[in-house]
Amino acid sequence: MPAPANTFKKRLEARETQVGLWVSSGDASIAELAAGCGYDWLVIDGEHGPNGLRDILGQLRAVGDKSHPVVRVPDDNRATIKQMLDIGAQTILVPMIDSAEQAREAVRSMLYPPKGVRGVGAAVARASGYSAIGDYTQTANETVCLLVQVESLKGLEALDDILAVEGVDGVFIGPSDLGTDMGYGPDAPEVREAVTGALKRIQEGGKAAGVLATVPDVAKDYVDMGVEFVAVGGDVLVLRAALCDLRAKF
Numbered sequence: 001m002p003a004p005a006n007t008f009k010k011r012l013e014a015r016e017t018q019v020g021l022w023v024s025s026g027d028a029s030i031a032e033l034a035a036g037c038g039y040d041w042l043v044i045d046g047e048h049g050p051n052g053l054r055d056i057l058g059q060l061r062a063v064g065d066k067s068h069p070v071v072r073v074p075d076d077n078r079a080t081i082k083q084m085l086d087i088g089a090q091t092i093l094v095p096m097i098d099s100a101e102q103a104r105e106a107v108r109s110m111l112y113p114p115k116g117v118r119g120v121g122a123a124v125a126r127a128s129g130y131s132a133i134g135d136y137t138q139t140a141n142e143t144v145c146l147l148v149q150v151e152s153l154k155g156l157e158a159l160d161d162i163l164a165v166e167g168v169d170g171v172f173i174g175p176s177d178l179g180t181d182m183g184y185g186p187d188a189p190e191v192r193e194a195v196t197g198a199l200k201r202i203q204e205g206g207k208a209a210g211v212l213a214t215v216p217d218v219a220k221d222y223v224d225m226g227v228e229f230v231a232v233g234g235d236v237l238v239l240r241a242a243l244c245d246l247r248a249k250f
């Protein structure tokens with residue numbers, strides 16, 4: 001029996017637009033709740049959310065097959081990527097990618113030899129159903145999905161080289177980090193122009209493009225552009241706004 005198909009990856013390859021949500025709370029109940037709201041994908045945020053390996057494991061179990069969990073790792077550390085894949089993440093989002101070399105190393109971390117350097121331990125891991133999936137090691141390379149974040153001026157300069165890296169399935173432009181590097185907030189017109197231009201370059205470069213927009217009208221613009229994976233908000237941001245709005249009514 002082969003590794004389970006990655007429906008998110010297949011839809012990226014079909015150039016469909018998938019609507020997602022950032023889940024930064026680190027809470028499995030909120031992840032489970034969000035998974036039932038119709039989002040095609042959910043970022044389980046291991047970079048800025050209070051998420052360790054077991055926290056992410058709990059959120060993967062809570063999301064189940066109700067949505068597609070995209071695990072954002074803290075950085076491009078090879079061992080961390082291996083651990084997230086072994087607990088069952090199929091799609092990994094790697095932040096702060098500034099060069100093609102970094103992107104190539106991230107690809108190698110995702111794949112079993114000879115194409116990569118992912119350590120073989122799936123027999124005792126959730127990814128293979130604790131060995132229920134007998135052919136996991138032989139088939140997993142085709143089902144994992146690597147998304148890299150380009151979110152600095154240096155990364156934008158290297159974007160064409162990053163787009164040429166085989167094994168990168170999608171490139172996400174991070175408005176907050178890119179904007180800060182540019183000297184602006186994420187919603188500044190200068191940042192929106194840079195983000196939009198980068199997204200078009202990604203698509204022209206043959207990769208799936210991704211972005212986060214917490215302002216609905218901006219998110220709609222990206223969906224209308226045909227951006228392939230668009231996060232339209234975050235659990236923490238939406239919850240706080242709703243709680244403040246409710247309190248203001250009394």
Ligand SMILES: O=C(O)C(=O)C[C@H](O)[C@@H](O)CO
Binds near residue numbers: 151
């Ligand atoms: O730079 C960005 O924007 C992102 O990478 C997304 C943020 O990190 C996310 O936490 C929302 O603020």
